[in-house]
Amino acid sequence: MNIEFVDLKRQYLSIKKEIDEAIFDSLQNTAFIGGTALKQFEDAFAQYAECTYCIPVANGTDALEIAMTALGIGAGDEVIVPANSFVASAEAVSNCGATVVFCDVDPRSYNIDVALIEPLINQKTKAIMPVHLYGRIAPMQAIQQLAKQHQLLLIEDASQAHGARYGGKMSGHYGDAATYSFYPGKNLGAYGDAGAIVTNNEALYNQAKRIANHGRIAKYNHEIIGRNSRMDALQATILNIKLNYLDDWVERRQHIARLYSELLQDNPHIQLPKDEPEDQSAYHLYVIQVAESKRNALKDHLKNKGIATGIHYPIALHQLKAYEHLQHQADDFPIAQNASKCVLSLPIYAELRDDEIEFVVESIKAFFT
Numbered sequence: 001m002n003i004e005f006v007d008l009k010r011q012y013l014s015i016k017k018e019i020d021e022a023i024f025d026s027l028q029n030t031a032f033i034g035g036t037a038l039k040q041f042e043d044a045f046a047q048y049a050e051c052t053y054c055i056p057v058a059n060g061t062d063a064l065e066i067a068m069t070a071l072g073i074g075a076g077d078e079v080i081v082p083a084n085s086f087v088a089s090a091e092a093v094s095n096c097g098a099t100v101v102f103c104d105v106d107p108r109s110y111n112i113d114v115a116l117i118e119p120l121i122n123q124k125t126k127a128i129m130p131v132h133l134y135g136r137i138a139p140m141q142a143i144q145q146l147a148k149q150h151q152l153l154l155i156e157d158a159s160q161a162h163g164a165r166y167g168g169k170m171s172g173h174y175g176d177a178a179t180y181s182f183y184p185g186k187n188l189g190a191y192g193d194a195g196a197i198v199t200n201n202e203a204l205y206n207q208a209k210r211i212a213n214h215g216r217i218a219k220y221n222h223e224i225i226g227r228n229s230r231m232d233a234l235q236a237t238i239l240n241i242k243l244n245y246l247d248d249w250v251e252r253r254q255h256i257a258r259l260y261s262e263l264l265q266d267n268p269h270i271q272l273p274k275d276e277p278e279d280q281s282a283y284h285l286y287v288i289q290v291a292e293s294k295r296n297a298l299k300d301h302l303k304n305k306g307i308a309t310g311i312h313y314p315i316a317l318h319q320l321k322a323y324e325h326l327q328h329q330a331d332d333f334p335i336a337q338n339a340s341k342c343v344l345s346l347p348i349y350a351e352l353r354d355d356e357i358e359f360v361v362e363s364i365k366a367f368f369t
């Protein structure tokens with residue numbers, strides 16, 4: 001059997017007719033920038049995300065950077081970011097001129113450890129950026145309380161958490177803004193780069209929208225120095241179709257996660273993802289943990305069986321060369337450091353079949369016997 005880590009072709013084939021027709025229509029209408037598809041996505045995604053406003057932008061990294069810039073975060077400010085994430089979370093902070101302050105993560109959820117945030121707060125701290133990693137929303141009630149207490153802004157990186165809930169609420173409910181990426185492999189993926197900011201704050205909406213479109217208030221009238229970070233109309237057209245399927249796809253991911261957990265629960269060599277009662281993870285990734293001495297061998301063993309896996313992430317952010325100027329030691333963030341050595345992401349996507357999941361599980365079990 002050959003099992004891809006993410007099989008974008010299967011998903012495309014399942015909705016091919018609708019997609020092909022919509023793209024063809026867009027070409028006929030030469031509606032490439034702005035227009036009705038974009039407006040439709042803005043409204044539909046705001047509604048989906050249960051926020052008042054949505055600002056479609058060019059990608060998920062820009063979404064973070066524009067949201068922070070629009071909130072006035074910049075040079076001299078510090079932003080607290082989990083040490084276990086995709087680099088974009090930290091990169092966006094650096095690119096808006098602020099300083100990244102890493103925080104270690106919780107060993108079971110892999111999300112920012114709330115208990116470790118407060119000691120990092122000082123006069124320069126301007127914001128906290130929880131990242132809802134692997135599809136699981138960080139404990140937002142506690143984080144919001146901390147942010148209120150210290151008058152900090154809260155930007156949620158929800159790029160892996162389309163469709164996730166925490167205490168019944170989606171990303172963006174507790175924070176000043178939440179940002180999404182529609183990179184092709186995400187739970188909701190475009191056919192290229194795309195991203196969005198969602199918020200309930202009207203001033204933030206107006207400012208972010210202006211920044212993303214050259215600071216423009218009317219044609220050739222530019223109020224501030226902005227940038228070009230528009231979502232392509234073609235990507236909006238594709239996302240408008242795919243958004244209708246997102247809930248079904250997320251449910252299927254949750255089913256796959258349950259199946260993996262059921263089938264692997266008795267294996268003493270594997271730490272499974274842990275579900276808390278208030279969690280409704282969107283399972284962007286299904287991440288297990290094994291002994292450091294076994295991780296790479298297990299990955300190779302699965303590869304030999306035709307099963308692709310991933311490591312999210314093999315180098316913790318504080319160990320990246322890009323962040324060596326912060327002069328951290330590996331064990332400054334021991335949990336993130338340990339995760340980088342021990343985690344393994346199994347294939348998970350809506351089109352993955354049950355018999356394939358069983359094959360993955362059997363192959364893992366065979367490795368440990």
Ligand SMILES: *Cc1c(COP(=O)(O)O)cnc(C)c1O
Pocket residue numbers: 059060061062085086088089131157159160181182183193194195
């Ligand atoms: C994918 C991702 C991003 C950035 O998305 P792009 O659209 O690739 O810029 C940011 N944060 C996290 C956690 C991500 O997984």
